Amino acid sequence: MRFTAVLTAAVVTCGSLLIAAQQGDPHAGHDHSKHTHDKAEIAHDAPAFSLKGVDGKTYTLADYKGKVVVLEWFCSSCPASGRGEGSYWGSGKAAATIEGLRKADSDAVYFAVNSTKDGYDGKSNAEEGTASAEVMSKAGASVPVLLDADGKVGRAYGAKTTPHVFIIGADGKVAYIGAPVSKDGKTNYVVNAVTALKAGKPVEPATTKNEGCGVKYAKQ
Amino acid sequence: MKSWKLPCIRTCYAGVAALLLGVPMASLRDAVPQGAPAERVTCSVLPDLAQMSDGSTALVVRFNIEPQWHMYWSNPGDSGAATRVTAALPRGWTGGAPRLPRPQILGSADERTYGYEKTFDVLVPVVAPVDNEPPSILVRVQADWMVCKDRCQTGKASLSVQVSTEAVPYTPTLARGYPTKLPPSVRARIDEVRGERVLLLSFASAAIPQRPLRFVPDAVAGLEWLGGTGPFPAIDNGRETSLRLPFKVVLEDAVDGPPRLRGLLLAGDREGDPSYLVDLLPADVPLTGN
Structure with missing residues (x-):
C-alpha cells in the first residue's frame, strides 16, 4: 500500500515535470518568487529608465519617486494613437485623460514614449518624436515625448501597441497596464487608476486589453 | 438549385x-x-x-x-x-x-x-x-x-x-470554418504541481481527435498567459486527453470572482480543421493561496 502510494506520487510528479518540460514552461520546477520578470508586471517594481525627450531634457524614472507616473506608448502615424480624428489623440480622448489626470492628482506626471525605430515611415526616431509632439500640441495637451530609438525601454515594459499605457504608483510599482480608455470611450482607465492610487485604493481593473498598431521596434 | x-x-x-x-x-x-x-x-x-x-x-x-x-x-x-x-x-x-x-x-x-x-x-x-x-x-x-x-x-x-x-x-470564401461550441466532455481545472497552480484542459480523446492543439486566450483577471500559441503537447491515455495551458494562475488578481477560462481552442493546423469557443469555469479552484 505504502509502495503504491510512493509509486503513484512519483508517477504524478514525473508526469507533471514531463508536461512542463515539453511545454518549455519557464516556471516549471522553480520557486515562483525567484522568477525574473522580462516585462513590467503589476505590483512589481517598474523597470528603471533614463530617456532623452524631444525637448532635449533627460527624464529619469527615479527622479519621480513619490509621484504617480503615466507612460503612454505613442506613434504619430498610427491611426489608433496619433493619426487622424479617430485616434486616441485626434479624437480628444487623450486631452480629456490628461485634464482628468491633473484633477485627480496634480502631482502625477504623464509621458509619451516613442519606441519607433529609425527609418520607419521615412523618419528617424527623433523626427518621429518631433511629429509626436506636434500631434500633441494640436490636440491641446502637450506632454513630454521621450525617445526610445533602440526600443530597450519599450521592450523592458513589454509595450506592444500604440497606445499602450503603464501606470507606476508613488511606491515605484506598476499599478496598471493596458488601454487608456475603454473601447466605447466611456471609461477612462487612466483617470480611474490615478484616482484610486491617490485615494490609496486598489486599481481595478489593474489590466485591460490594449489595441492598436504594433510598436515598430528596432531589431535587437 | x-x-x-x-x-x-x-x-x-x-x-x-x-x-x-x-x-x-x-x-x-x-x-x-x-x-x-x-x-x-x-x-x-x-x-x-x-x-x-x-x-x-x-x-x-x-x-x-x-x-x-x-x-x-x-x-x-x-x-x-x-x-x-x-x-x-x-x-x-x-x-x-x-x-x-x-x-x-x-x-x-x-x-x-x-x-x-x-x-x-x-x-x-x-x-x-x-x-x-x-x-x-x-x-x-x-x-x-x-x-x-x-x-x-x-x-x-x-x-x-x-x-x-x-x-x-452559404458558400464560404474560406475553407476555414467557424468556431463552434465545445464538446460536452471538455473540462477545465486548476491544479497544483510542485506548488504552482496550473490550468489543465481535459476531454474525451475521441471528441477532439485533431492535432496539434493550440489555444488563443482572452484576457481574464487571475489567469496570466505566459505566451505562445503552441502547439501544446497533449497527454493522451487513449480515452482522455489532458492539455496543460501555459497560464500563471494568480487567484489574488481575480477580483471579480473565480476566473473563467475564455479563448479559442484550435484543433489541427489544416484550414478545414475545427476550432472551439472556450468559456469554462475551472473546477477545483484552490480557495487559499500557495
Whole structure:
C-alpha cells in the first residue's frame, strides 16, 4: 500500500515535470518568487529608465519617486494613437485623460514614449518624436515625448501597441497596464487608476486589453 | 438549385424598389463602404440571406482585403484591433452575435496576432418573425476595423442594403470554418504541481481527435498567459486527453470572482480543421493561496 502510494506520487510528479518540460514552461520546477520578470508586471517594481525627450531634457524614472507616473506608448502615424480624428489623440480622448489626470492628482506626471525605430515611415526616431509632439500640441495637451530609438525601454515594459499605457504608483510599482480608455470611450482607465492610487485604493481593473498598431521596434 | 433567371428578376424588382425607397443601387449587389474611403478593404453585404448547413439563417458581411494586408479577429492578439460588425434589422427580426471565422495565427514570435488575409465573411445569425417574412428586408450594417501591413489603417463602413429573405446555401470564401461550441466532455481545472497552480484542459480523446492543439486566450483577471500559441503537447491515455495551458494562475488578481477560462481552442493546423469557443469555469479552484 505504502509502495503504491510512493509509486503513484512519483508517477504524478514525473508526469507533471514531463508536461512542463515539453511545454518549455519557464516556471516549471522553480520557486515562483525567484522568477525574473522580462516585462513590467503589476505590483512589481517598474523597470528603471533614463530617456532623452524631444525637448532635449533627460527624464529619469527615479527622479519621480513619490509621484504617480503615466507612460503612454505613442506613434504619430498610427491611426489608433496619433493619426487622424479617430485616434486616441485626434479624437480628444487623450486631452480629456490628461485634464482628468491633473484633477485627480496634480502631482502625477504623464509621458509619451516613442519606441519607433529609425527609418520607419521615412523618419528617424527623433523626427518621429518631433511629429509626436506636434500631434500633441494640436490636440491641446502637450506632454513630454521621450525617445526610445533602440526600443530597450519599450521592450523592458513589454509595450506592444500604440497606445499602450503603464501606470507606476508613488511606491515605484506598476499599478496598471493596458488601454487608456475603454473601447466605447466611456471609461477612462487612466483617470480611474490615478484616482484610486491617490485615494490609496486598489486599481481595478489593474489590466485591460490594449489595441492598436504594433510598436515598430528596432531589431535587437 | 436556383434558376439563373431568378436572381436577375429579383434584382430588378429590388432595384425598382430601391429607387422608389431612395436606396442607392450600388448597395444591392456590390455594396461599398459609405462615408469612408475604401482603402485596403472593401466591405459589402451579400444580397441574399445565407442558409447555413445547420438550418439557421445568416446575414453575410464580406471583407475583401488588399493583398499582403491583414485584418483582425475579435481578439487581435499582441497588436491590431478587433473587427467589429453590428447589424440593425427591421422590426420583428432578431439578430445574434456576429460570428467571425477561425483566425490565422499571424506575425512573429515577438508579436502574435490573429486575423485574416485576402477575404473573410462575418456571419450575423438572423431569425425572421414567425408571421411575416417579406421578400426582402432593409438592413443597416456598421463595421469598423484595422488593417495592417508594415503600417496600419483604420476603416469603417456604414451600409444600408436591401437583402433578399429567400436564403441561398452559404458558400464560404474560406475553407476555414467557424468556431463552434465545445464538446460536452471538455473540462477545465486548476491544479497544483510542485506548488504552482496550473490550468489543465481535459476531454474525451475521441471528441477532439485533431492535432496539434493550440489555444488563443482572452484576457481574464487571475489567469496570466505566459505566451505562445503552441502547439501544446497533449497527454493522451487513449480515452482522455489532458492539455496543460501555459497560464500563471494568480487567484489574488481575480477580483471579480473565480476566473473563467475564455479563448479559442484550435484543433489541427489544416484550414478545414475545427476550432472551439472556450468559456469554462475551472473546477477545483484552490480557495487559499500557495
